[in-house]
Amino acid sequence: MFYEIRDDAADEVQFEDIQEDSISAGCMTMDELLDLYQQYKLDRQVIEECYADKSHFRTGVDIYEDYAFGVIDIVKQQNVLGNRDKIAFIIRKNQFLLINISGDNDNLEVILENGIHRFKQNITLEKIVFSVFDSFVSGGNAFLENTENRIMEMEKNIVERQVNELLNKEIYDMRNRLSVMRSYYEQLVEIGEELLENENGIFASRELRYFKIYKDKVSRLSENTMALSESLIHLREALDAALNYSINNTMKMFTVVTTVFLPLTLVAGWYGMNFEGMPELKWEYGYEAVIGVSIVVVILCIIFFKKKKLI
Numbered sequence: 001m002f003y004e005i006r007d008d009a010a011d012e013v014q015f016e017d018i019q020e021d022s023i024s025a026g027c028m029t030m031d032e033l034l035d036l037y038q039q040y041k042l043d044r045q046v047i048e049e050c051y052a053d054k055s056h057f058r059t060g061v062d063i064y065e066d067y068a069f070g071v072i073d074i075v076k077q078q079n080v081l082g083n084r085d086k087i088a089f090i091i092r093k094n095q096f097l098l099i100n101i102s103g104d105n106d107n108l109e110v111i112l113e114n115g116i117h118r119f120k121q122n123i124t125l126e127k128i129v130f131s132v133f134d135s136f137v138s139g140g141n142a143f144l145e146n147t148e149n150r151i152m153e154m155e156k157n158i159v160e161r162q163v164n165e166l167l168n169k170e171i172y173d174m175r176n177r178l179s180v181m182r183s184y185y186e187q188l189v190e191i192g193e194e195l196l197e198n199e200n201g202i203f204a205s206r207e208l209r210y211f212k213i214y215k216d217k218v219s220r221l222s223e224n225t226m227a228l229s230e231s232l233i234h235l236r237e238a239l240d241a242a243l244n245y246s247i248n249n250t251m252k253m254f255t256v257v258t259t260v261f262l263p264l265t266l267v268a269g270w271y272g273m274n275f276e277g278m279p280e281l282k283w284e285y286g287y288e289a290v291i292g293v294s295i296v297v298v299i300l301c302i303i304f305f306k307k308k309k310l311i
Contacts, residue, residue, distance in 0.1 A: 001109050002026035003116055005123050010116045018095075023125050025096040025116060027109050033088075033099050042067070042090070050088050050101050061194035067092035068202065070191055074103070074136055075184040077143045080177040091195075093202050096129055111135050126207035129195070130214055136188060140221045143181070147174065147228055151235060158238050171236050178229040185222035192218060260301040264294050 003010045005023040015036070018024045028036070030050060037047060046069050049062070061070040067090055074085040085103025089096070100108050115131035116123070154170070157163060192215030196208055203211075267290060271280065280286040 001028075001112075003112075005116070005128075008121055008123050010123070021094070023094050023123065023128070025098075025112060025125075025128050027098045027100065027105070027112050029100055029105065040090070042069075046088075046090070050099065060190050063194065063199045065200060066202070068194070068200065070194075071101070072136065072187065072191070073184070075180060077139045077181075080143075080180050091125075091129060091202060094125055096125060096132070098132070124204070124207050126203050126210050130210035133188070133191070133214055134217070137185070137218055137221060140181075140185075144221070144224050144228060147178065148231075150174070151228065151231055155235055155238070158235070163239060167239060168236070171232055171239065175229055175232045178225050178232070182222055182225045182229065185218050185225060188218045189215060189222055256305055260298055260305070263297045263301070267294060267297075 002013055002015050002018060003025050004013045004018055005011075005025075013024075015026070033050070034047065043064060045062075049069070049071055052071075061068050069088065069090050071086065071088045074087060076082060076084070085107070086101040087103065087108060088099040088101055090099070091097075098108055098112055111132055115128050115135060118131040119127045151174075154167060157167070192211055195203070196211040196215055198205070198208060271278070271290065274281065280289070283289070
């Protein structure tokens with residue numbers, strides 16, 4: 001699918017009908033790129049980069065004499081840890097191409113179409129590129145806001161001692177998602193910086209402000225993502241402190257109970273020796289006396305620990 005822009009109107013055309021002096025944009029598959037890359041006079045490394053299997057985010061843009069090339073792993077913010085759509089882009093004078101390496105081709109065509117029609121007047125190549133790249137971070141603020149609200153909710157639960165064993169796993173999963181988003185944004189920041197530099201002069205100088213707007217926006221998203229990730233570190237420390245406090249309270253209770261009944265153990269051991277010279281063994285009220293002494297000792301211990309605010 002290719003569009004040619006003339007007089008602020010975008011018409012769908014065939015690739016071979018595109019005029020060199022007009023602005024054009026299009027989407028293609030890898031098979032189409034393989035058929036046309038020699039006609040485009042692209043370096044063979046472009047094809048190799050598209051097929052390269054990389055587990056990490058690709059960063060930066062490859063700048064050639066008359067075009068710029070890059071590969072982007074698109075993160076779906078509704079499913080950050082899920083499969084990513086991998087696309088490539090080629091930007092040359094008056095032309096912007098998106099190549100679907102893996103993912104939903106229909107969705108990529110919709111993104112391009114929306115990017116072309118975002119501006120109603122004075123449509124330029126820079127505006128189209130800006131619009132398409134801006135769509136890659138749409139929903140970023142909502143994602144961060146939802147994450148921040150959840151962090152506040154978890155912090156409230158910790159303060160109110162409403163913690164459970166699943167909270168620690170949720171913090172880990174959230175940090176993992178934020179780490180992926182931060183890497184994704186840093187990838188886009190570097191692309192924005194390269195486009196803003198305009199090393200091979202394919203963009204009009206007066207239109208570079210759009211890339212400055214884009215780079216600043218993604219930089220803010222990256223910084224806010226990092227701030228939330230650091231908040232989760234403090235949240236985990238607070239969770240550990242709350243769990244330790246709960247364990248300490250339990251251990252304190254066991255210690256108090258042990259201490260209360262320790263004198264009774266002494267009494268039991270004392271009278272368990274059964275020496276013949278112990279007068280209490282033949283006393284009529286010896287059994288009741290030991291019970292009374294034990295009750296008094298327990299009561300005195302409880303009063304003592306209450307005064308010390310240990311129970």
